Every structure is written in structure tokens, then in C-alpha cells.
Amino acid sequence: DWQRKTQEFLISRINPEQAASSEPAYCNSMYDSLPPLRRLYLLIDSRLTEPSLLDVAVMGWCDQYEIPYTLVLTKVDGTNRASCVRLTNLLCMRYHSLKYGVAEEEDDGESVFMDPIVHWTSSKKGLGIAELLLSLHENVVQKS
Numbered sequence: 001d002w003q004r005k006t007q008e009f010l011i012s013r014i015n016p017e018q019a020a021s022s023e024p025a026y027c028n029s030m031y032d033s034l035p036p037l038r039r040l041y042l043l044i045d046s047r048l049t050e051p052s053l054l055d056v057a058v059m060g061w062c063d064q065y066e067i068p069y070t071l072v073l074t075k076v077d078g079t080n081r082a083s084c085v086r087l088t089n090l091l092c093m094r095y096h097s098l099k100y101g102v103a104e105e106e107d108d109g110e111s112v113f114m115d116p117i118v119h120w121t122s123s124k125k126g127l128g129i130a131e132l133l134l135s136l137h138e139n140v141v142q143k144s
Contacts, residue, residue, distance in 0.1 A: 006058070007057075010037070010067060013036060014037065038068070038139065039068045039069060039070060039115075040068070041136070042071050043074050044072065044074065045073075045075060046083070047075055047078060048087070051090070059071075062113055062114070063098065063113055067113060068139070076121060076128070078124075091118050092118065094114065
């Protein structure tokens with residue numbers, strides 16, 4: 001049920017043109033008064049060897065409903081560098097397959113909604129927080 005509600009929330013926050021063509025249950029939700037979602041920052045636990053099934057599902061929803069998203073590895077202070085690099089490479093390969101997995105003549109350059117940058121953060125040590133705030137400023141605040 002919480003996965004359905006998460007998906008409903010994300011879909012309800014897409015832009016009005018997309019919402020009009022979306023499933024009716026999502027169009028007339030309690031979230032209608034909220035502004036469209038500009039970018040989703042998906043937090044991924046760096047202690048995992050690969051993204052969780054829910055992480056992959058949320059990325060899929062973002063791709064399907066054309067919601068821009070940025071991946072943020074959390075708790076990198078509690079993970080060795082090699083594990084973080086391995087997970088980052090997995091995520092970057094996903095971006096690469098989205099970007100270059102279509103024929104070039106079909107790629108308009110805007111069909112990939114995943115940000116190619118994967119942020120590494122640690123709230124405990126403050127690692128990557130300034131860069132993440134800069135990303136938020138560039139992607140959300142400046143576009144207001």
C-alpha cells in the first residue's frame with residue numbers, strides 16, 4: 001500500500017499536461033494543489049551492494065512519467081571507497097543504457113530524466129553536502 005501511495009504521489013506531481021494523460025485515479029488526488037515536481041532526489045544507502053528493488057522501482061516511475069531525478073548515495077563514511085565506486089558505476093551504467101540504449105535518430109537529448117551525476121554524502125561528516133546544496137540551488141531554486 002505504501003508503494004502505491006508513493007507512486008501516486010510522484011505521478012500526481014508531474015506537470016499538468018502529463019497528468020491529463022495519466023490514469024484518472026492520479027489526476028484527482030489530494031495533492032492537486034501542490035506545484036509540479038521539478039526534480040526528485042533519490043537517497044540510496046551506500047552500504048548496499050546494489051540499489052534496492054524500491055530504488056529501482058522509483059527510478060522506473062521517474063523515467064516512465066518523465067520526472068527528472070538525481071541519485072544521492074548516503075552514509076558514504078560508513079562504506080569503503082571501493083564499494084561506493086562499484087555502486088556508483090552500476091548507477092552510471094544505468095544512465096548510460098538510458099542515454100545510449102536508443103537509436104541516435106530517436107534521441108532528442110531530453111529523453112533521459114536521470115541526472116548523470118551521482119552525489120556522495122555523509123551527514124555525519126558533512127561530506128558532499130555543499131555540492132548537494134549547490135545541485136538543489138541550480139535545479140530547483142534557480143528554475144523558480
